[in-house]
Amino acid sequence: MTEEIKNSNWKLRKGQIIAAKQMTATEKWFDIKLEDGDLDHEPGQFVQVELYGIGEAPISVCSSPTKRGSFELTVRSAGRLTRHMHSMGKGDWLGIRGPFGKPFPVKLMTGNDLLFVAGGLGIAPLRSLINYVMDNRREFGKVDILLGCKTPTDMLFGDEIAAWQKRLDVNFSCTVDRTAPDWKGNVGLITSLIPGVHINPEKTFGVVVGPPIMYKFVIAELLKKNLPERQIILSLERHMKCGMGKCGHCQIDHPKNYYCCKDGPTFTYEEVKEAKKL
Amino acid sequence: MKKTTKPAAAPAKAPKAAAKPKVAFFDFASCEGCQLQITNLGELLLDVLGAIDVVEFREAISEKWDKDYDVVFIEGSIADHHAEERIKKIRARAKVLIAYGACATIGGVNGMKNSFELDEIRASVYGKDFKLFDSTKTKPVDQVVKVDYYIHGCPVYAPEILEVVKHALRGLPYTVPDNPVCAECKLNENVCMYERGLACLGPWTKAGCNSWCVNNGNICYGCRGEVSNPAKNANDVISKYNLKPELIKAKFDMYNKCKEGAK
Amino acid sequence: MNYHILEKENLDGFIKKLAKKMKVCAPVAKGHNNFAFEEVTSAAEIALNYIPTILPPKKYFMPQREKMLDFDISEGKPKDTATLEAPETAIFGVHTCDLAGIQCLNMVFSERPRDYNYLLRKEKMFIIGLECMAYCDGSASCALVGNHFPNGGYDLFFTDLGEKFIIHVNTQKGEEFVESIGLPKATAADMAALDKAREAKKAAFQNEIGVDAKKLPEIFAKAMESKVWHDVGARCVSCGNCTNVCPTCYCFDMADNVNLDMKTGTRNRTWDSCQFETFAAVAGGENFREERAHRQRHRLYRKFKYPLDKFYRSFCTGCGRCTRTCMAKINLKDTLKALAAEHK
Numbered sequence: 001m002t003e004e005i006k007n008s009n010w011k012l013r014k015g016q017i018i019a020a021k022q023m024t025a026t027e028k029w030f031d032i033k034l035e036d037g038d039l040d041h042e043p044g045q046f047v048q049v050e051l052y053g054i055g056e057a058p059i060s061v062c063s064s065p066t067k068r069g070s071f072e073l074t075v076r077s078a079g080r081l082t083r084h085m086h087s088m089g090k091g092d093w094l095g096i097r098g099p100f101g102k103p104f105p106v107k108l109m110t111g112n113d114l115l116f117v118a119g120g121l122g123i124a125p126l127r128s129l130i131n132y133v134m135d136n137r138r139e140f141g142k143v144d145i146l147l148g149c150k151t152p153t154d155m156l157f158g159d160e161i162a163a164w165q166k167r168l169d170v171n172f173s174c175t176v177d178r179t180a181p182d183w184k185g186n187v188g189l190i191t192s193l194i195p196g197v198h199i200n201p202e203k204t205f206g207v208v209v210g211p212p213i214m215y216k217f218v219i220a221e222l223l224k225k226n227l228p229e230r231q232i233i234l235s236l237e238r239h240m241k242c243g244m245g246k247c248g249h250c251q252i253d254h255p256k257n258y259y260c261c262k263d264g265p266t267f268t269y270e271e272v273k274e275a276k277k278l
Numbered sequence: 279m280k281k282t283t284k285p286a287a288a289p290a291k292a293p294k295a296a297a298k299p300k301v302a303f304f305d306f307a308s309c310e311g312c313q314l315q316i317t318n319l320g321e322l323l324l325d326v327l328g329a330i331d332v333v334e335f336r337e338a339i340s341e342k343w344d345k346d347y348d349v350v351f352i353e354g355s356i357a358d359h360h361a362e363e364r365i366k367k368i369r370a371r372a373k374v375l376i377a378y379g380a381c382a383t384i385g386g387v388n389g390m391k392n393s394f395e396l397d398e399i400r401a402s403v404y405g406k407d408f409k410l411f412d413s414t415k416t417k418p419v420d421q422v423v424k425v426d427y428y429i430h431g432c433p434v435y436a437p438e439i440l441e442v443v444k445h446a447l448r449g450l451p452y453t454v455p456d457n458p459v460c461a462e463c464k465l466n467e468n469v470c471m472y473e474r475g476l477a478c479l480g481p482w483t484k485a486g487c488n489s490w491c492v493n494n495g496n497i498c499y500g501c502r503g504e505v506s507n508p509a510k511n512a513n514d515v516i517s518k519y520n521l522k523p524e525l526i527k528a529k530f531d532m533y534n535k536c537k538e539g540a541k
Numbered sequence: 542m543n544y545h546i547l548e549k550e551n552l553d554g555f556i557k558k559l560a561k562k563m564k565v566c567a568p569v570a571k572g573h574n575n576f577a578f579e580e581v582t583s584a585a586e587i588a589l590n591y592i593p594t595i596l597p598p599k600k601y602f603m604p605q606r607e608k609m610l611d612f613d614i615s616e617g618k619p620k621d622t623a624t625l626e627a628p629e630t631a632i633f634g635v636h637t638c639d640l641a642g643i644q645c646l647n648m649v650f651s652e653r654p655r656d657y658n659y660l661l662r663k664e665k666m667f668i669i670g671l672e673c674m675a676y677c678d679g680s681a682s683c684a685l686v687g688n689h690f691p692n693g694g695y696d697l698f699f700t701d702l703g704e705k706f707i708i709h710v711n712t713q714k715g716e717e718f719v720e721s722i723g724l725p726k727a728t729a730a731d732m733a734a735l736d737k738a739r740e741a742k743k744a745a746f747q748n749e750i751g752v753d754a755k756k757l758p759e760i761f762a763k764a765m766e767s768k769v770w771h772d773v774g775a776r777c778v779s780c781g782n783c784t785n786v787c788p789t790c791y792c793f794d795m796a797d798n799v800n801l802d803m804k805t806g807t808r809n810r811t812w813d814s815c816q817f818e819t820f821a822a823v824a825g826g827e828n829f830r831e832e833r834a835h836r837q838r839h840r841l842y843r844k845f846k847y848p849l850d851k852f853y854r855s856f857c858t859g860c861g862r863c864t865r866t867c868m869a870k871i872n873l874k875d876t877l878k879a880l881a882a883e884h885k
Contacts, residue, residue: 004657005623010609012621035618052612052619053799053806054450057824079824080451093618212827239823241795244654248792248815253830253839255762257847276765277829325801444799457817460780464866465605465812467595469575472868481778481868507818509778515869 009244012050012095018070020089023156026077027121028086029062033070034096041065042103043129044235044266048243049073049085050095057081058240058261061099062124064131074124074156100243104129104207104233104266112203112231113141117218119148119190119210123156125235125265126209130164137169141204144197147174148190148210152183171197190214194221201226209235215278219269232269236260236278253277299348299447302334303378304368306354306361307388307416312379312433313353319436326440329447349374349446355381355388355536356422358412369423374446377419380432384503385418385536387432392416392535418536427452432501432533435487455485456505459498463489471497472519477526481515482508501533544727544735545708545719547699552706553584556633558722563629563667566601568594578632587634589701592677593860597639597788598632599646601666603659607810609795615804624807625658631667638683638860640670640694642788648852649791658810667714670698674738675745680861682874684746685754688859690739702734750874752881754855760884761846765838769879774834776869781814783863783871784840789848789856790814815839841876 019031039047039061046060057079063072077083088094106129114133118126133140145164149155155174165172173193175186186193190210199206199222206222208215215234222232238250238260245262252258253276258267272278303313313335319326333343350372356362369375380386391399392415400408419425429442445452455461459480463470466489471478479500480492491498509515516526547555559565560582568591569579576591578598596605612621635643650659670691673683683689691698696715699706707727710716727735748754764770784790794813799806813820816837821830830836844857857873864872 002623002625004661005609005625008657009654010623010658012610012619014618016618050797050808052614052621053448053797053803055797056795076825078826080453082824084450091617095619095621211825237823237825237827238829239821242793244656245652246649246656246791247794248813248843249794249820251821251839251843253765253835253842255765255846257842257850276835322801329801329803440801444801444803447803448799456819457814458778458780460778460782460868461785461814461817464596464780464782464785467577467600469571469573469595470866470868473573473575481780507779509776509780509869511776511869515776515778518868518870 009097009100012097015094015096017088017090017092017094022086023074024154027156028075028077030073030075030085030088031070032073032094032096038068039065039071039096039099041071041099041128043106043132044104044125045099045101045128046125046240046243046261046265047071047073047096047098047100048240049081050097051081051084051088052095054084055081056095056097056241058100058243060125060128060235060265062127064128064135066132066135074121074127076121098243100240100261101265102263104235105205106132109205110139111141112205113200114143115197115199115204115206115222116143116145117190117194117206117208117210118146119214119218120150120154121156122209122211122214122235123147126207127157127160129207134164134167134170142171143169144171145173146190146193146197147172148176148193148214149174150177152176152180152185189217191217191221194218194225197225199225199227201228201231205231205233207233212237212278229270229273230268234267234269234272234278235265236267236272237265240265298329298331299374300333300343300345301330301349301351302332302343302347302372303351303353304334306352306365306382306419307357308354308379308381308386310353312381312431313351315433315436315439319439322436322440326443330443347372349376351376351378352382352419353378355385356414356417356419357388357391358414360412362414362417362422365419365422374426375419375423376427376429376442376446377425378429379434380430380501380503380533382419383425383428383430384534385416386501386533388416389535390532392538393531416536421536428454430454430484430502431487431490432499435490437488438486454502456507457485458505458508459483459485459487459489459492459502461485462487463492463498466493468492472516472521475519477516477519477521477529479526479529482526482530499532500530504530504534504537543710543716543719544732545710545724546727546731547706547708547724549705555722556581556584556587559631559633559667559718562718563631565631565633566598567633571595581633589634589671591634593636593638593681593862593865595866596786597642597860597862598635599642599788599791601630601632602643602646602662603650603791603793603812605812607658608807609658609810610808611805612797612808613805621808625661627662627665629665629667631669633669634671634699635668635695636671636673636677636860637691638681638688638858639788640668641686641688641692641858642860643668644692644694645789645848645852645854645856645858646791667718668695668697670695672698672700674701674742678861678865680864680872680874681859682749682857682861682877683859685749686855686857686859687754689742689746700735700738702731702738705731707731707735749859750877750881752877756881757845757855757877758849760880761842763884764880767838767880767883769876769883770834770838772879773837773871773876774832776871777816777833777837778869779816779818779833779836780868781816782866782868784814784816785812786862786866787844788858788860788862789844790840792820815843837871845877
């Protein structure tokens with residue numbers, strides 16, 4: 001009788017950490033291989049990570065589906081589970097449910113210019129899309145990446161960012177809230193970078209991922225550039241416990257009754273602008 | 279309304295206890311009834327003893343350990359200068375400190391002492407030579423030294439002892455539920471004490487005891503301490519039941535008087 | 542399907558025969574005008590004239606605490622086994638409000654992705670409804686949402702005709718049982734008595750808030766910023782009583798539990814409540830529903846707004862439990878009336 005349950009979305013696939021690296025004081029990167037094949041996700045989706053005996057937490061996949069064989073997570077030590085996960089490394093096993101959630105609208109974006117705006121850990125989910133775009137670069141128009149973080153040492157994926165900076169087919173800018181002695185880049189809020197970007201509102205998608213506080217200000221800047229609301233894509237944060245639109249924790253206070261885990265986490269600004277909190 | 283900006287469930291990372299840890303029990307101002315709860319674990323006690331190495335436990339063994347402790351259980355509140363010095367010394371030798379029982383976690387009934395002028399209460403207990411007897415205001419353990427784990431209750435609730443021990447052995451933080459006792463009481467489908475015409479402290483008291491008292495026909499006495507963001511308007515809460523708010527306040531003071539002394 | 546007759550004096554035989562086949566649960570008096578569904582083996586234990594139980598029958602469909610998984614981490618690679626406890630159970634004496642509640646939950650859990658723990662357990666249930674001939678008390682608002690009459694959701698449905706019950710048989714499973722115990726078919730006179738009783742009910746049960754239920758979605762659509770939420774929030778204890786007792790609240794939490802051997806353990810799901818302070822908090826520290834006012838608002842939007850858009854029905858069944866259980870006198874009917882008054 002439990003066959004149905006076993007094969008339902010409660011099923012825990014077994015994954016093994018094949019590589020792990022401490023990225024900053026609070027973020028650790030993991031490369032995970034599932035024993036039963038690829039994760040088969042799309043950019044912007046998340047998984048539920050189960051550490052047996054500790055519990056489960058939703059983590060966005062930071063690798064592109066174009067990377068096969070394994071998938072990557074960047075985990076900030078914030079709660080009980082993630083703190084414990086930081087003590088794990090190569091060879092350790094965990095349970096994976098998912099992928100869950102509505103991905104970024106990659107197909108709609110095809111042929112358009114892309115403006116990526118990432119704040120802090122927002123680069124992690126966005127990286128799944130950025131790397132996807134890089135791997136399919138000719139399908140898209142102009143690509144701008146704006147990245148903001150607290151200090152230069154908080155920057156994630158430094159090597160990749162250095163590579164993006166060198167690419168001729170990508171415009172990359174970065175800013176930090178607080179500078180450091182060897183920092184030569186911009187200092188200030190990420191919103192200060194937006195006026196400098198040339199945006200063709202007819203054919204640009206702005207993809208914004210960052211902490212809740214960032215959305216309001218970045219969106220205001222994008223609207224000033226006449227970017228239509230439905231071309232502003234966000235990825236919202238909530239505590240997604242079941243991933244199936246049932247447990248209730250991730251529901252957004254919005255007339256449309258969105259469950260972040262199922263109707264999101266990616267939304268157009270048009271869809272969620274009535275939300276009480278982004 | 280109070281702004282709670284604390285993360286949902288993230289107490290500071292607790293230090294991890296060793297594999298077969300050296301465990302000691304110490305008692306301060308208390309009835310030692312919570313230590314008896316350990317011996318009341320019955321069969322489970324054998325499992326617990328399989329996982330730990332008890333080096334000091336006055337209720338069951340007499341032995342003096344002179345090395346450091348992996349885990350210490352502190353029962354009782356700190357009620358004189360000598361106790362303050364002693365708990366500081368124990369803390370210095372303990373990797374993990376567990377405040378065990380209401381006296382240790384919130385001051386408990388010993389806190390009622392704080393309702394009086396100290397000298398007045400000393401005189402009434404020790405007579406005219408009261409100055410010869412050391413005494414301070416009652417403090418829960420965490421008003422003197424750092425506490426890693428809390429096991430609330432008067433007495434402690436056996437399943438929670440096991441939960442905390444398991445968390446401590448794995449080096450995981452244990453989060454005491456911060457919802458009112460009602461949250462669990464309702465799941466147990468008890469008839470609400472207020473419906474019976476009794477003033478119960480469940481609506482203000484931290485859950486985690488599985489509404490043990492109410493399951494057994496008693497009211498909640500508030501022995502686990504107040505939730506961090508309690509209902510402010512006791513008046514409204516009980517107006518439905520013709521009970522006076524002063525009654526609730528007086529009942530609450532039985533276990534929670536030390537709250538006022540918190541830093 | 543058919544109507545059958547059970548003389549009241551034979552109710553005990555009915556329950557005993559049923560109890561031979563499966564576990565039978567029915568409302569039992571707990572004192573102080575409180576009732577609870579509990580396992581029974583005879584009619585004498587059953588409180589036929591009861592007001593809604595402390596917890597609704599949802600506890601049999603999604604238990605308060607439910608084991609989902611056994612796991613073993615003694616070797617490097619974890620092993621796990623899905624578990625399900627689902628005994629054949631008859632629930633006797635379910636009022637129409639609670640039948641509606643079960644129907645709501647059925648919709649939620651059969652929506653994809655499906656929750657098989659719920660669905661498989663549901664298949665084991667034999668549901669016997671019992672009609673209310675008068676209001677249970679002033680907290681109920683079943684007429685407002687149209688749940689004072691049966692709208693399906695049962696195998697058998699009992700209506701009290703004085704000396705006897707008339708039983709509506711709604712399923713094959715129900716038919717097989719009443720035939721197996723040889724209950725006679727209802728006569729034309731019985732049917733006329735049923736019609737008469739129902740007619741009397743129509744007069745007794747009237748919209749409890751004086752506001753057309755069809756108006757509620759519109760009222761809620763504009764009530765997001767209402768000050769009513771702040772009045773309600775100022776009183777709220779955040780104890781979660783209102784959601785725990787609600788027949789259509791189904792939010793849950795998941796947690797792992799390790800045994801003392803530190804090698805084996807279980808994953809469990811427990812009822813959770815949107816009224817708890819940390820319900821919508823995330824690990825990073827943000828709390829998306831920090832104010833009690835907003836949590837109370839959320840609760841009622843999940844009854845009167847969101848499910849109407851999604852499932853075309855109210856998830857308030859009118860049972861009145863949230864009002865009855867609230868220590869702070871938060872009263873559903875008053876809240877609805879206040880919202881309606883503000884809307885004008």
